Amino acid sequence: MKSLNPDIIVEMLELAYRFEDWDKMLNTTGILYSYAQCIYEERQYCKAKKLPVQILDTERPLVYYFGFSHLMRGIVCQKQGKYEEARNSIFCYAELGWMEDLGEDGIEIAEEFRYLARANLYIVEILSGKTELLEGYARFLQENPEELLPGLDTILQAAIQYGLDVDGLLHTFAEQSAGFGDYEDADNISHYYSYCYHLALYHKREDRVPEALDWTMNCLELFHRSGHDRNFKKCLALFELLRVAATDEQIQRYQNIMMQFLPFSPVH
Structure with missing residues (x-):
């Protein structure tokens, strides 16, 4: 040993x-x-x-x-x-x-x-299930901003699981969360992937389909770059559920990602 x-x-x-x-x-x-x-x-x-x-x-x-x-x-x-x-x-x-x-x-x-x-x-x-702690948790996150990314991911997971409206909490931290995509260390990048996916699911549950599609596209691009096949497949399934409402631009983004799996560029 x-x-x-x-x-x-x-x-x-x-x-x-x-x-x-x-x-x-x-x-x-x-x-x-x-x-x-x-x-x-x-x-x-x-x-x-x-x-x-x-x-x-x-x-x-x-x-x-x-x-x-x-x-x-x-x-x-x-x-x-x-x-x-x-x-x-x-x-x-x-x-x-x-x-x-x-x-x-x-x-x-x-x-x-x-x-x-x-x-x-x-x-x-x-x-x-102790969602009554969310208010205290939000104060903790305000006092400890280094925990904000995994914290908001947790809040989103709880919202999806227990049917909560957390729009107010997301708005409270909107300015700080806008910078999540700039993280470069591996741990925060991993948390960011999860945050994007759960944010897409949350918007879908709230019938905000354009926002759900935008975050789903972000997830697809992130998971493809990371080589995380299982999470990529989850995002792929989510996109297919939302595809009917996708804009031409979103469809094009999706096709560009899929094209990267081909061993050659298609001839136009």
């Missing part, structure tokens, strides 16, 4: 998350947690026996790997609708101060996970 490189495991988890490979994520989070637990127990044993403690060459303190394993497991459970299990994972990384000898860096990391736990508990509670 000690021969594992935890930083490579972290990278594997991040990649699996971007491609929504939940089974791989669950398996890999178990490996990362077992690694962290093994190292921690060995350190405690050496400390108790007054033996020298081996210093591992890792990019982050050990507390990070404990927290990250619980964080990613919680995300998988949330995505699968296993909200009670997601809560349990959140509670595990909400308080990592039980670890001894954290040091300044470790204490700072534990605080970061405590903040993430607060944000993610809002998400789990709202998606599980």
